[in-house]
Amino acid sequence: MERPHTGRRRNEAAREAVIDAAIALLQDVGYEGFTIERLAKDAGVGKQTVYRWWPSKAAVVAEAIGTRAQHTIPLPDTGALGTDLAEFFQTTFRQSEDPAVINQLKHMMAASIENPETAAPFKEFLANRRASLRSLLERGAARHEMADGTDLDFLTDLAYGLLWYRGLIGHRPLDDDAARKLAAALVAASAPAPSAPSDS
Numbered sequence: 715m716e717r718p719h720t721g722r723r724r725n726e727a728a729r730e731a732v733i734d735a736a737i738a739l740l741q742d743v744g745y746e747g748f749t750i751e752r753l754a755k756d757a758g759v760g761k762q763t764v765y766r767w768w769p770s771k772a773a774v775v776a777e778a779i780g781t782r783a784q785h786t787i788p789l790p791d792t793g794a795l796g797t798d799l800a801e802f803f804q805t806t807f808r809q810s811e812d813p814a815v816i817n818q819l820k821h822m823m824a825a826s827i828e829n830p831e832t833a834a835p836f837k838e839f840l841a842n843r844r845a846s847l848r849s850l851l852e853r854g855a856a857r858h859e860m861a862d863g864t865d866l867d868f869l870t871d872l873a874y875g876l877l878w879y880r881g882l883i884g885h886r887p888l889d890d891d892a893a894r895k896l897a898a899a900l901v902a903a904s905a906p907a908p909s910a911p912s913d914s
Contacts, residue, residue: 732757732764736778741814745775745821772825772832776839779818783809789846795854796901802850803893806877811888816881823882844870851904860904869900 735757739748748771754761768774786809790801809815826833851866876896880888 728757728759728763729767732759732767732774733778733781736774737782740775740778740818744814745818745825748775750774768835770832770835772822772829773835775818775822776835779815779822780839780842783843784846787846789850791853795850795857795859796897798850798854799897799900800894802847803873803896804890807888807890807893810877810881820882840874844874847873851900854904858906859901861906864904869904872903873900 732753735753736748739753739756743752750761750764750771753774754764757764764774768777783806787802787805790798792798792801810819822832822836822839826836847870848866851860851864851869854860855864855866873896876892877888880886880892886892
């Protein structure tokens, strides 16, 4: 019987080895010192295998950081939008306050500006993070905790605008207090109008 053609389908064990090696390498040498040659060696795969799955260093780094974010920033379900957002932002901010993580994100942003070829994986990473937050907002809207017609994309921009501004400028911390205030601000900005008092 002829073996089915698998093309470039990834071997999941090898992919996980590359992702784990990429995260370790970033922590060891940072984005600037990160090379595909060293990555392949650390992961125990051939360099061509890495390039077959990822077109560039930026693509590997974006997927590695994105995968770690998916594993370490769960979507809370407390039953209320305010506490869901506060927990999500606290976990996100704590990870972003890690100097190694914020440096990786800064390098990825700089690389995406300097070289359009590296922009796609970075934009995909950002889109995935936006989708996670938007899912919490959509859940709140479904529970009627938000006014009808609330612009969820605008609220998402507000939230990540704070993260990126403080992360890049570093003038104030991304701490639990900031997470709670941001959650409260989004809830207040989207809250339904109070019901009119009854005449009876």
